[in-house]
Amino acid sequence: MLHQIDPVLTAAQAFLGERISRNAAIREQHSHGEDTNPPALPDAVAFVETTEEVAKILALCNRYRVPVVPFGAGTSLEGHVTPIRGGLSLDLSRMNRILEVNAEDMDCRVEAGVTRQALNAHLRDLGLFFPVDPGSECTLGGMCATRASGTNAVRYGTIRENVLGLTVVLADGRVIQTGRRVRKSATGYDLTRLFIGSEGTLGVITEIQLRLHGIPEAMSAAVCQFADLKGTVETVVDVMQAGIPVARMEFLDDVQMRAAIAFSKLEGFAARPTLFFEFHGTHASVIEQAKLAEALAQEHGGSDFRWATETTERSRLWKARHDAYWAALALRPGYRALTTDAIVPISRLPEAILGARADIDASGFTAPMVGHVGDGNFHTVILFPPEPGALERAWALDRKIVARALALGGSCSGEHGVGLGKREFLEQEHGAGALAVMRSLKATLDPHGILNPGKIFLN
Ligand SMILES: Cc1cc2nc3c(=O)[nH]c(=O)nc-3n(C[C@H](O)[C@H](O)[C@H](O)COP(=O)(O)OP(=O)(O)OC[C@H]3O[C@@H](n4cnc5c(N)ncnc54)[C@H](O)[C@@H]3O)c2cc1C
Incomplete structure (x- = not known):
């Protein structure tokens, strides 16, 4: 697509001033996310502060056919923010106001650039929290656009279940509101x-109405270590099938535990397959849930639970889990990481994880595994050296893990999204008919194809 950036720049400077930039360092910062795809420079970067500015920019870009790539914090893992066709990177990180909190209704309205950490810091004194917690410092707009989740999703749902409504700017600059401040509604499409999971290809999200949750009366975390991978994963299946309402149930394999012990100074633990649990509820219910889970773990060779009830100790454990990616990278200094994100129905998790482990062993890569296993979702952090052909071999391993997940009725991505990296699997996962409907939605909402072109769909 031929596009004309100069008239957009001239017109946008009138209302953005220096907040639209062609500075080389700023363009470089917006040329990639946290992924292994080759970077591509945008022609310019605009730092927007209001919905009206986004609307004006999109109307201009639509008129001059300039690609627009929304940019939150740039932490996505599949090439989502790389402007492969140039154009404008639209940075929403300065739209970071918390607009309203309705404590009685347990909801709030925020701008898209607010991070979940900033929101939770703001909510703490109100006895409320927002549960969706990817292991990165990312924006709520980016989380909506990638349909993100995290360790709490097994109990509180993903971002999809926690968004009540959105303000969205369409490709031609029209502004629409979706949803209302209610928990359910049976009206209209x-x-x-x-828009949740549309990866910036259908519209730009500028405001988000979110559900909030009360901080539970009691929260306690426990760690259980296992003799082998099989017993670990079978425990997960049993806990879910028993209906124990775990708030978090996270898996770290022996290699990831070795990394976490070194990186996060987790004294007293062994480099063995491990489950981190968290239980929320009343004091009595937390004890009951934990006893049930512990009994199931023991049937599969799990050790006694090691408890963390104090806030500092719980935070230390969960920080170690959230730092898993950086701990994995520290295992092989100078290497880079390709992260898989397969998800399968919970009963197929043992096959998926044991199969992935066999694939990793055959590949010769160091590739720690972690996972939000209560959802059936696990990641393999494939560490590859800066050598010709290594990235391609890492991709070959990723494809094997995805192929098995799809064959087991799963998906190539539980939470990271499609971007550039998972496009090749979409037809197999959804079928040609469903993919054609997605393409026609894209053509209706963005007829000139300016919004994050080249993402989600091949060609
Ligand atoms: C160490 C690490 C751990 C991670 N752990 C998790 C995890 O546990 N769970 C998980 O789900 N993800 C995880 N991620 C991936 C990433 O953090 C998420 O995908 C996150 O939601 C991206 O948010 P962002 O603000 O960085 O978005 P960006 O990377 O800036 O953008 C992501 C996509 O959303 C679009 N977009 C951004 N903002 C908007 C907007 N306002 N309107 C429309 N489109 C927009 C972009 O165009 C792009 O397509 C992890 C990443 C890292 C590096």
Whole structure:
């Protein structure tokens, strides 16, 4: 697509001033996310502060056919923010105001550039929290656009279940509201869910109405270590099938535990397959849930639970889990990481994880595994050296893990999204008919194809 950036720059400077930039360092910062795809420079970067500015920019870009790539914090893992066709990187990180909190209704409205950490810091004194917690410092707009989740999703749902409504700017600059401040509504098509997971290809999200949750009366974390991988994963299946309402159930294999012990100074633990649990509820219910889970773990060779009830100790454990990616990278200094994100129905998790481990062993890569296993979702952090052909071999391993997940009725991505990296699997996962409907939605909402072109769909 031929595009004309100069008239957009001239017109946008009138209302953005120096907040639209062609500075080389700023363009470089917006040329990639946290992924292994080759970077590509945008022609310019605009730092927007209001919905009206986004609307004006999009109307201009639509008129001059300039690609627009929304940019939150740039932490996505599949090449989502790389402007492969140039154009404008639209940085929303300065739209970081918390607009309203309705404590009685347990909801709030935020701008898209607010991070979940900033929101939770703001909510703490109100006895409320927002549970969706990817292991990165990312924006709520980016989380909506990638349909993100994290360790709490097994109990509180993903971002999809926690968004009530959105303000979205369409490709031609029209502004729409989706949803209302209610927990459910049976009216019309669900446009909120259409934009969630659309990866900046259907519209730019500028405001988000979120559900909040009360901080539970009691929270306690426990760690259980296992003799082998099989017993670990079978425990997960049993806990889910028993209906124990775990708030978090995270898996770290022996290699990831070795990394976490070194990186996060987790004294007293062995480099063995491990489950981190967290239980929320009343004091009595937390004890009951934990006893049930512990009994199931023991049936599969799990050790006694090691408890962390104090806030500092719980935070230390969960920080170690959230730092898993950086701990994995520290295992092989100078290497880079390709992260898989397969998800399978919970009963197929043992096959998926044991199969992935066999694939890793055959590949010769060091590739720690972690996972939000209560959802059936696990990641393999494939560490590859800076050598010709190594990235391609890492991709070959990723493809094997995805192929098995798809064959088991799963998906190539539980939470990271499609971007550039997972496009090749979409037809197999959804079928040609469903993919054609997705393409026609894209053509209707963005007829000139300016919004994050080249993402989600091949060609
Ligand atoms: C160490 C690490 C751990 C991670 N752990 C998790 C995890 O546990 N769970 C998980 O789900 N993800 C995880 N991620 C991936 C990443 O953090 C998420 O995908 C996150 O939601 C991206 O948010 P962002 O603000 O960085 O978005 P960006 O990377 O800036 O953008 C992501 C996509 O969303 C679009 N976009 C951004 N903002 C908007 C907007 N306002 N309107 C429309 N489109 C927009 C972009 O165009 C792009 O397509 C992890 C990443 C890292 C590096």
